[in-house]
Amino acid sequence: MTDLIHGVYTEGEKIADTKAPKVPVAGMWEKRKMDAALVNPANRRKLSVIIVGTGLAGGAAAATLGEAGYHVKSFCYQDSPRRAHSIAAQGGINAAKNYKEDGDSVYRLFYDTVKGGDYRSRETNVYRLAEVSANIIDQCVAQGVPFAREYGGLLDNRSFGGVQVSRTFYARGQTGQQLLIGAYQALERQVAAGTVEMFTRHEMLELIVEDGRARGIIARDLVTGEIQTHLADAVVLASGGYGNVFFLSTNAMGSNVTANWRAHRKGAYFGNPCYTQIHPTCIPVSGDHQSKLTLMSESLRNDGRIWVPKKREDCEKDPRTIPEADRDYYLERIYPAFGNLVPRDIASRQAKNMCDEGRGVGPMVGDFRRGVYLDFADAIKRLGQKAVEEKYGNLFDMYARITGENPYETPMRIYPAVHYTMGGLWVDYDLQSTIPGLFVTGEANFSDHGANRLGASALMQGLADGYFVLPNTIRDYLAKGPFPKVSEDAPAVVEARTAVEERTKRLLAIKGERSVDSFHKELGNIMWEYCGMERTEAGLLKAIDLIRGLRAEFWRNVKILGSADTLNQSLEKAGRVADFLELGELMCIDALHRAESCGGHFRAESQTEDGEALRHDDQFLYVAAWEFGDGESDPNQPGSTMGAPVLHKEDLVYEAIELKQRSYK
Amino acid sequence: MATSTKSDPKNMDLTLRIWRQDGPSDRGHLQTYEVSDISPDMSFLEMLDVLNEQLNAKGEEPIAFDSDCREGICGMCGLMISGHAHGPEKTTTCQLHMRSFKDGDTITVEPWRADAFPIIKDLVVDRSSFDRIIQAGGFISVNTGSAPEANAAPVPKQKADRAFQSAECIGCGACVAACPNASAMLFMGAKVTHLGELPQGQPERWARVVSMVSQHDHEGFGGCTNTGACSVACPKGIPQDVISTLNKDLRTAMRQGG
Ligand SMILES: Cc1cc2nc3c(=O)[nH]c(=O)nc-3n(C[C@H](O)[C@H](O)[C@H](O)COP(=O)(O)OP(=O)(O)OC[C@H]3O[C@@H](n4cnc5c(N)ncnc54)[C@H](O)[C@@H]3O)c2cc1C
Ligand code: SF4
Ligand code: FES
Numbered sequence A: 001m002t003d004l005i006h007g008v009y010t011e012g013e014k015i016a017d018t019k020a021p022k023v024p025v026a027g028m029w030e031k032r033k034m035d036a037a038l039v040n041p042a043n044r045r046k047l048s049v050i051i052v053g054t055g056l057a058g059g060a061a062a063a064t065l066g067e068a069g070y071h072v073k074s075f076c077y078q079d080s081p082r083r084a085h086s087i088a089a090q091g092g093i094n095a096a097k098n099y100k101e102d103g104d105s106v107y108r109l110f111y112d113t114v115k116g117g118d119y120r121s122r123e124t125n126v127y128r129l130a131e132v133s134a135n136i137i138d139q140c141v142a143q144g145v146p147f148a149r150e151y152g153g154l155l156d157n158r159s160f161g162g163v164q165v166s167r168t169f170y171a172r173g174q175t176g177q178q179l180l181i182g183a184y185q186a187l188e189r190q191v192a193a194g195t196v197e198m199f200t201r202h203e204m205l206e207l208i209v210e211d212g213r214a215r216g217i218i219a220r221d222l223v224t225g226e227i228q229t230h231l232a233d234a235v236v237l238a239s240g241g242y243g244n245v246f247f248l249s250t251n252a253m254g255s256n257v258t259a260n261w262r263a264h265r266k267g268a269y270f271g272n273p274c275y276t277q278i279h280p281t282c283i284p285v286s287g288d289h290q291s292k293l294t295l296m297s298e299s300l301r302n303d304g305r306i307w308v309p310k311k312r313e314d315c316e317k318d319p320r321t322i323p324e325a326d327r328d329y330y331l332e333r334i335y336p337a338f339g340n341l342v343p344r345d346i347a348s349r350q351a352k353n354m355c356d357e358g359r360g361v362g363p364m365v366g367d368f369r370r371g372v373y374l375d376f377a378d379a380i381k382r383l384g385q386k387a388v389e390e391k392y393g394n395l396f397d398m399y400a401r402i403t404g405e406n407p408y409e410t411p412m413r414i415y416p417a418v419h420y421t422m423g424g425l426w427v428d429y430d431l432q433s434t435i436p437g438l439f440v441t442g443e444a445n446f447s448d449h450g451a452n453r454l455g456a457s458a459l460m461q462g463l464a465d466g467y468f469v470l471p472n473t474i475r476d477y478l479a480k481g482p483f484p485k486v487s488e489d490a491p492a493v494v495e496a497r498t499a500v501e502e503r504t505k506r507l508l509a510i511k512g513e514r515s516v517d518s519f520h521k522e523l524g525n526i527m528w529e530y531c532g533m534e535r536t537e538a539g540l541l542k543a544i545d546l547i548r549g550l551r552a553e554f555w556r557n558v559k560i561l562g563s564a565d566t567l568n569q570s571l572e573k574a575g576r577v578a579d580f581l582e583l584g585e586l587m588c589i590d591a592l593h594r595a596e597s598c599g600g601h602f603r604a605e606s607q608t609e610d611g612e613a614l615r616h617d618d619q620f621l622y623v624a625a626w627e628f629g630d631g632e633s634d635p636n637q638p639g640s641t642m643g644a645p646v647l648h649k650e651d652l653v654y655e656a657i658e659l660k661q662r663s664y665k
Numbered sequence B: 001m002a003t004s005t006k007s008d009p010k011n012m013d014l015t016l017r018i019w020r021q022d023g024p025s026d027r028g029h030l031q032t033y034e035v036s037d038i039s040p041d042m043s044f045l046e047m048l049d050v051l052n053e054q055l056n057a058k059g060e061e062p063i064a065f066d067s068d069c070r071e072g073i074c075g076m077c078g079l080m081i082s083g084h085a086h087g088p089e090k091t092t093t094c095q096l097h098m099r100s101f102k103d104g105d106t107i108t109v110e111p112w113r114a115d116a117f118p119i120i121k122d123l124v125v126d127r128s129s130f131d132r133i134i135q136a137g138g139f140i141s142v143n144t145g146s147a148p149e150a151n152a153a154p155v156p157k158q159k160a161d162r163a164f165q166s167a168e169c170i171g172c173g174a175c176v177a178a179c180p181n182a183s184a185m186l187f188m189g190a191k192v193t194h195l196g197e198l199p200q201g202q203p204e205r206w207a208r209v210v211s212m213v214s215q216h217d218h219e220g221f222g223g224c225t226n227t228g229a230c231s232v233a234c235p236k237g238i239p240q241d242v243i244s245t246l247n248k249d250l251r252t253a254m255r256q257g258g
Helices: A025-035 A056-068 A106-116 A123-143 A175-193 A258-265 A312-316 A330-334 A344-356 A377-383 A385-403 A458-478 A491-510 A516-531 A537-557 A569-593 B044-058 B128-135 B157-167 B174-178 B185-196 B205-218 B229-233 B241-255
Strands: A048-052 A071-075 A196-199 A202-210 A213-221 A227-231 A234-237 A276-282 A305-309 A372-375 A412-421 A438-440 A622-627 A646-651 B012-020 B029-038 B106-110 B119-121
Touching: A025 A123, A025 A458, A048 A056, A048 A213, A056 A071, A056 A175, A056 A196, A056 A458, A071 A202, A106 A123, A123 A175, A123 A458, A175 A196, A175 A458, A175 B128, A175 B157, A202 A227, A202 A258, A202 A491, A202 A569, A213 A234, A213 A491, A227 A491, A234 A258, A234 A458, A258 A438, A258 A569, A276 A344, A305 A312, A305 A330, A305 A344, A330 A344, A344 A372, A344 A412, A377 A385, A385 A412, A438 A458, A491 A537, A491 A569, A516 A537, A516 A569, A516 B044, A537 A569, A569 A622, B029 B044, B128 B185, B128 B205, B157 B185, B174 B185, B174 B229, B185 B205, B185 B229, B185 B241, B205 B241
Parallel strands: A048 A071, A048 A234, A071 A196, A234 A438, B012 B106
Antiparallel strands: A202 A213, A213 A227, A276 A412, A305 A372, A372 A412, A622 A646, B012 B029
């Protein structure tokens, strides 16, 4: 074994090849599609694909592969595929349609996304994303997705943070809902056609790897508790993001890392786990009872103006009585070119800075007031209340319902919250992980957003992956099949299944003192404090220690009532939290090793004189892909730890875009 | 009611009567619980989280209820709260806040009740019948990759707006729970109107409505007698006129011999 670096990880070989065709980006995707082997329609029915997740990434892929005639098994933990968390996306979806004739193009969308990601994403994948973006809009409109339209009946667009063109398509504040319903309906059509078998209220708890290939999953039927084996020729994970490692986030209550983590433990590398997006416009925390945070779409920054009082004494005053001269519109002041539309990471960090300076507003939470104003008074004056209502009505209503305040009359209060995870399982150009036959799409992979994601580009990625990319690349893999039949009593299958059964038994047998939620909250506090908006070496080392201690306590002292053979929501949560307790450590290790600031990852040791993030391209121009390190003892046993993970670097090469320090000033 | 010391004078002590049912074959019963010091800023489900933590600490199995997004959009949550689907406000259960109640209130919490929504456990029901109605025709048949340019068919804003409004349905099932006949006509009307208002939805319009209605009846949902209770309970304000649209489309389809 090589020496431990920082005492917590080792370094292995570099990743040599991402399998992107060796041609300029502009012709690359065409070439890949041409080169991908074809599967004869008559053979498709004999090929089966498991897809975990029914959000935009999974739902779109299941529908498309079903239409093509493959045998698809689709899984989600909710009671219907329509409830995947993609449903909650509000603001919109980007596409390089250039309907506004404002100079948009595939190249500009590509450039904006790479720059927005702070030059930590892979050029080849992002170019393809921009390239297929226009097809997504066509497909969705054909499915009946009711995008916003102008009076002439044509599609409307708006602009979103971090860009200077209008390329975002939207359906009031419910874009994700409408896109997901489109994918869901296409999926249900295939269920009716018999090509897709749907498993709702089923949770994937283990990956089956046989003869070096992903060949199936172990899932628990959440209603009956039955542990089931599902086998296939290939497995796709489209299981979403892992922001819930912070306990409080804008993710759904059930969002989890279990599918990804189980695959990671079986050999899939985890890419850039520490890259987390903290969204600037969320409704502030109101108390200890808080179970989740609610996002206010970033589209609000188009018309709302963000400010805090110039003087601390004014922080308690009714904001309407504070005169213009005493307000600090700090984003407009610091970033005159982009103003309120700077990328999310910058808007979030500046909000934190204002509150740390003691100029935050709203109730005291701990030692600080954690809130800044988002003010629509000017917009209402300029456009009229009716126009503002048209555009943002449902968001304003939601704000009023949650806070009990009327945002048409007093400015809203907002504060950053964990929102999206750019990190995820490492995939190559084909979206295939380091385990052959295991593909990863949507938020669950790491591929397109570098260290920071631009608004309206996750929906774009989910649908690009699901409708257009994966169906082409997985075809090339499946063309090598059908693979030898795996039987349910093959050693690898039995081992995976036994592991799940044992783990379930072990969790229920602990019968300790503390609830699952109490562990989850404590983990969340550690992550927010030390691996949140600002990270330091000392803090991260401390967090790693704390998490190890907490994990050991969890396996000794968690209290889960009820049994394994019925609907048992505490048991479900316990499994998810157990995996978060391992992921959290890896995130801290990744954040510790990356001693630079980039995008959402801000290391206090690496900043410019005026407090902006400072990248170190000479040392860190790579993707950190982590291999799971087996510990000496069983990591699930009390007191033990995971083994030290192994870092594999994938060097990032910029050929189409010139590397620059990001500036929005 | 036990009196408690409140950490804030605005906080509340409440009596809850909650439906407990071990499984589909258990008869089930209402059980009484007391909760204290509940903040008006909590959501209704956060109040149940607090109760569940208490039960867990006492060694009593927590109450099972569904929720996921807790933002009023996924449609996973849904409780009958003192006889009102999603409670006293026009919103989802997860977006209902405790400021809608007052100190000393007694609140009854039950699952959706309808033959087509069998109870799984406590407050959790099986709504897969909704998915099957969509499978019967709630879609536009267009395979990936075969779509024309998006702006090729302009949609008049008025029609686009009505399609959008109908498409806001979150599939929660409150309309069924509120209906004395347990009919799902509002849910179905919303889908038929969404797709029927759009040019893309025309080719399958008549077949769609016939097939969906037949599935609806097959699932055991009741007939519509125009009580309007559905629309009142709907957290997304789906108007009752989508049912008229559905009936009109159904009549046209029948005339065409569909
Ligand atoms: C509040 C909010 C607003 C947003 N707004 C925007 C926006 O305006 N524009 C934009 O581009 N992006 C937005 N995003 C981001 C975007 O919505 C998500 O990144 C994207 O929808 C993720 O899609 P997905 O298909 O990868 O995963 P999801 O939609 O999260 O789906 C995950 C699926 O996996 C299933 N699953 C997970 N684990 C398991 C398991 N172990 N077993 C079985 N099934 C499992 C779930 O049931 C679900 O079906 C927003 C995100 C949030 C939270
Ligand atoms: S019509 Fe309204 S009440 Fe009925 S399922 Fe849809 S959103 Fe829920
Ligand atoms: S939990 Fe999603 S709508 Fe209530």
